Amino acid sequence: MRFLSRNLIGHLRNHAAKSVAATGSVRYQQTATKLASGRPLIANEPAGPAIVTKTIPGPESNRKLQELSQIAETGSVQLFVDYERSLGNYLVDVDGNTLLDVYTQISSLPLGYSHPDLLRLLDDPNHVKAFINRPALGAFPGTDWTDRLQNSLMAVAPPGLRNLCTMSCGSCSNENAFKAIYIWYRTKERGGDTSFTAEELETCMHNQTPGSPPYTILSFSGAFHGRTMGCLSATRSKAIHKIDIPALDWPMANFPQYKYPLEEYVHENQQEDAKCLEETEDLIHKYNAAGKPVAAIVVEPIQAEGGDNHASPEFFQGLQQISKRTGAAFLIDEVQTGGGPTGKMWCHEHFNLPEAPDIVTFSKKMLTGGYYFKEEFKPPQGYRIYNTWMGDPSKVIMLEEVVRVIQRDRLLENVNESGDVLMKGLTTLQNQYPQHINSTRGRGTFIAFDGTNGAKRDTIVNKLKLQGIHSGGCGDKSVRLRPALIFQPHHANIFLNKLETVLSNL
Ligand SMILES: Cc1ncc(COP(=O)(O)O)c(C=O)c1O
Structure with a gap:
């Protein structure tokens, strides 16, 4: 051997x-x-x-x-x-x-x-009830729901993010995070007013502006954010996922393509970062000027499906600065990287960001889908980010145990x-x-x-x-x-x- x-x-x-x-x-x-x-x-x-x-x-x-x-x-x-x-x-x-x-x-x-x-969880009769009575969590959460969330998802929340929304898979986590961002962006444009005009209420029923604003999401070449209709417009990894499906006109910036070994190409890779950051900011200005405001930058901390493409902490810091300058939200998609495989619970913790990203989506190793968000992304009305199940308590019970084992077994x-x-x-x-x-x-x-x-x-x-x-x-x-x-x-x-x-x- x-x-x-x-x-x-x-x-x-x-x-x-x-x-x-x-x-x-x-x-x-x-x-x-x-x-x-x-x-x-x-x-x-x-x-x-x-x-x-x-x-x-x-x-x-x-x-x-x-x-x-x-x-x-x-x-x-x-x-x-x-x-x-x-x-x-x-x-x-x-x-x-x-x-x-x-x-x-x-x-x-x-x-x-x-x-x-995890097998032992099924020996507890309370767990069995939780496993067979799947609730509509957005409307009828169980007695212990908040405690369960505190002991699982909140116990390992990314630093700086204290709000949470559960969902069932990675795509629907991104899909709903996009929606939360649009609602936030529109509320900002209204100067914080959370009411709607009669015209907005009428036009949204016809998929027209101003009720349905032409907001866009910027993603990167090689990105994968899921295969549902909205996410697919942000996904750029393989044509087979996108072909034949109508898509939204959203901006795509180039993700850095580094030369390896990294230590031999430090200068070239720094230039690559600078080029991609500049392009990202230019694209946002271009789309904003064209009446298609960029409401968010969405990025994976390591582009996974697209070929495990890495970018430096400086690149991600630069993206966060661009999001601040342009008013777009900064969404990090940790569906594949979250939950510990990079040696930290969240991959973006490797990037020394001066503050938390606005939204972090997760699924896969977290067993349930969902996203963490800053308080300001909490929609002002109910039922706007919603579906029947909004996750599954049985998965959160399992995650609670997973978190315990991660800590116990280091x-x-x-x-x-x-x-x-x-x-x-x-x-x-x-x-x-x-x-x-x-x-x-x-x-x-x-x-x-x-x-x-x-x-x-x-x-x-x-x-x-x-x-x-x-x-x-x-x-x-x-x-x-x-x-x-x-x-x-x-x-x-x-x-x-x-x-x-x-x-x-x-
Ligand atoms: C980064 C990323 N985002 C989103 C998704 C979509 O997740 P799901 O397949 O659970 O819909 C994936 C799936 O591989 C992913 O890797």
Whole structure:
């Protein structure tokens, strides 16, 4: 087991440390923590991957796919999972293959599969009632709803944000955050008056101004904010998501495209930041002048679906300043980055923003969707940001437990420690196999690297699967790692070991 050898780990640490020291850059360097992480976090987890079929998906997955395709569109189905047998970091498929899952349901499992503390929740009869009586939360919240929110979402709220709205998924969180922003923007334009004119009430029924104002949202090239009708106009990652769907004329600025390794291209990347910031501000002025006021800038702290594109803290600080200067709200979409995978609860905490963003949306690892917001974004009337369920108390009960486990097991430290092992190992592998992979980047375990082209990336992901590693792709040529927060350094070593096997046989 090459990556399990102590000497080699020492070598890898030194190697990465040396290359960082040589260049003087520490921008993406994680501080190694002293977590006593030799202790497995999940009892009885498989010792490693085990593959029993020649292909993945195997015959049983393919049979089930045939069945399902009689009634559903299955173009996105990868394999069928045996959730009874999946545990911790390991996904077991219906063919009996045990895969180390570094993709975890598109980054949405905070504690892996069947975490014992989550299973125990069902032993409490009060929880069972909460699980079966799903309320219309906006109208009939249960006795303990406020306490539940305080113990879960509010206990880990981004610094400076004390207001909250729950929703059911990432897209509807963004969709409703956009609405909250429009309401805020219009109320500002009315000088704080919260009443409406007869004309506004009449024209909105015909989708006309002034009742339906022509506000816009600025997003970035490569962005992904969801596939619902409004969000889709802000999504810019892949044509297949947008094709054939009517879209709004919203501005798109270029997201910085950095050259790697970062430490070799500090100057070029700073220039790239400046260029993109200037373009963003120009676009806002242009749209404002054209009668299509930009009500918000929406941005992911790491563009995930679009290819794990990073930007510097200075870029995000610059965006916040632009939002202040132009009167547009600053919305950070933490649907994929939120909940701890970057080594902090919220990725934007890495950016040293002088004050909180106006709105932060979340879903995935937070188990429920929703958004945090500044007080001024609370709509002045009820039912304006609303839907029947507005989330689900059962998910918030689970999140309460997840937050407790994150703190008890010091999982953010674990993420940083495992991320450190991954970054160092991947850096070594990219130096060893530059003909196959490059551009390793990440924070915590939210890490990606590129194949030299799209076909190479697909080959790596497929061959990794046959080695027992379930990873994912993003963008045109990136492999993304999205393990659960319980992914430990020994899992990282298994992953690196298998990746080396794949790369050395390409
Ligand atoms: C940054 C970001 N925003 C929004 C979404 C949409 O979330 P959902 O798929 O839950 O609608 C995603 C999903 O991947 C995402 O990564």
